[in-house]
Amino acid sequence: MSLPKRNPRLLSLEHLKDLIRNDEVDTVVIAFTDMQGRLQGKRLHASYFVDVVVDQGAEGCNYLLGVDVDMNTVDGYAMTSWEKGYGDMEFVLDYDTIRWLPHLPKTVLVQCDLVLADHVAVEPAPRTILKKQLARAAELGYVALAGTELEFIVFDDTYESAWNAGYRGLTPSNQYNVDYSILGTTRVEPLLRDIRNSMHAAGMVVEGAKGECNLGQHEIGFLYDEALVTADNHSVYKTSAKEIAALHGKALTFMAKFDQREGNSCHIHLSLRGADGDVVFWKDGRRTPLYDHFVAGVLATMQEFTLFYAPNVNSYKRFADGSFAPTAVAWGLDNRTCAVRLVGHGPSARMENRLPGGDVNPYLALAAMLAGGLHGIEHELELEDEQVGNAYTSDKPKVPRTLRAARDAFTTSEVARSVFGDEVVDHYTNMADVELASFDSAVTDWELRRGFERM
Known part of the structure; x- marks a missing residue:
């Protein structure tokens, strides 16, 4: 390889x-x-x-x-x-x-x-944080390969008109569930085609586009690459997609949970290779102990590192039973009810982290996955038995359900302070504190509707 x-x-x-x-x-x-x-x-x-x-x-x-x-x-x-x-x-x-x-x-x-x-x-720069974890992997003789899958919702409103409307009453570009629908994606194809071709010309390998479940929701997929390249491409694509949508007189959002329907996910696929490209997650027709240790480390640190997977107040609105967004810290073989899904075999063997939403910072999420996985390798953590069946109804540990809970788990994590350093942990703890203080002081539409007249 x-x-x-x-x-x-x-x-x-x-x-x-x-x-x-x-x-x-x-x-x-x-x-x-x-x-x-x-x-x-x-x-x-x-x-x-x-x-x-x-x-x-x-x-x-x-x-x-x-x-x-x-x-x-x-x-x-x-x-x-x-x-x-x-x-x-x-x-x-x-x-x-x-x-x-x-x-x-x-x-x-x-x-x-x-x-x-x-x-x-x-030190707190996201690209620096990821590069430090990639250097840790390199010291152990590994290269990280990754792919990110960003979902977004397209609206037939401009960004300016959406702002003026308070982001209420917008018109999604599809009025029904278009998951895998060719007709549904054709309706938005002028925009999707422009994004695909522009990103191809910008040096990315575009796989294709498909419809998703929410109204106007779509995903454009890109081929995996080395983790730093994938994070760079992710950032460029996310900005460019918004710019191209604006040029079409439309708006799109990557926010994790826009409404009561399905949220925007960003599933992240990750594997390690040897420095020469050798497959290290698979041998003799099965997973290697290294693969199991890596996944065990990601699971062991998932609650403590959730702040890097779900960085905003809105991120936690995705985590709902039966929503295809995870609530249980569990792994399964091709099981979409788990936070971690193992897919592929041979050279394609990889883990999928289903926790992040479309609002994720790719550098931070990939750094967290690498830090957790390398922690598992270095300590030879044993991988628990796979979750068979519905993880939503299992007794597995739960994903933090609020930004405050994730913030507390992160700032008190000995592993986080060991692998990222105090400066980084304190910096992103403060970022969470700033967001929480802002949200706690806001009066929401929900409060106005329930309280203006009736309380």
Whole structure:
């Protein structure tokens, strides 16, 4: 076996320079993925990028890793505050990530790592967190391969009109369940086709699109790759899909639970290979002990690491019995009622983590899966018996049902502090605290409907 090769549709720095000299590129986006999983950065004029940034670099304010969803500066972060003056971070361009953004004229994107003025890595940066776990795997002789499956809901409203409507009364692009429906996906095919073809041109391997259960819900699948590449692609795709939808006069959402129907999941598939590409999860027609130890570690840490799988208040609305979103910390062979499903055999043997929703930060979720799995390998954890039948009605431990419960499990986890470090654990504990404080102070539509007149 061999490991995936760099996609030939990605660009080299020298190729990009030629494109700029020939006036085929006039805009270079440099961006990193923030705590909330969003691309943040700058649009640079191409000539300035070549003449200045390639040699001298670029910076951005470190408050970008210390804000809430609304970009408000908030208290509690050790690395960034008013007291510390909100200094800069350096954008370290990863030239292996140069890609076209074909839905935007003459535009390419370069993804970045973040370092401080002394060139020390910014520990809480999601890409840094994942790279550290990948380095741990490499020290043990393994490479992680991963794929993410993002679902979204499409609406025939623009983002602006949806905002003005308070996100109520929107018109989904399908009015009935279109799971696997060819007719249903045809109705949205102009948008789906544009996203698929744009992401292909942007250096991803697109598998296909299918309808899902909620009204207007769809999924576009991509081929697995090395874990860091998959996380990079995930971030670019998620942003690009929203941008392309806007160009079509539509809006789409990846939020975990938009309404009372099915939520948006992001099932994550993960396996290890040897450094030379050898299959290590399967041998002689069966799972290897290494595979079992890895899965046992993911299960053993799942409750403590749920904050990295379900980072928002809304994330926990997905976890409902009989919803295809898990409630039990259990594993099964091709069993979709479990949090972990084992699928494939031979080179395709892999685990599927069904906990994350569409709002997940891929770097953090993959880092958590790797950290848990490597913990299982290093301690040779024994894999419990598989769950046969309905995990929803089993006596297995339950997934945390609120952000507060997940926050408490994460911040007190000895394993989390050992594998991620105190700085990372404290940083993301504070992120949860900020979200909880904001939610606790909000007056919801539910409260208004129940209490305005009748209480």
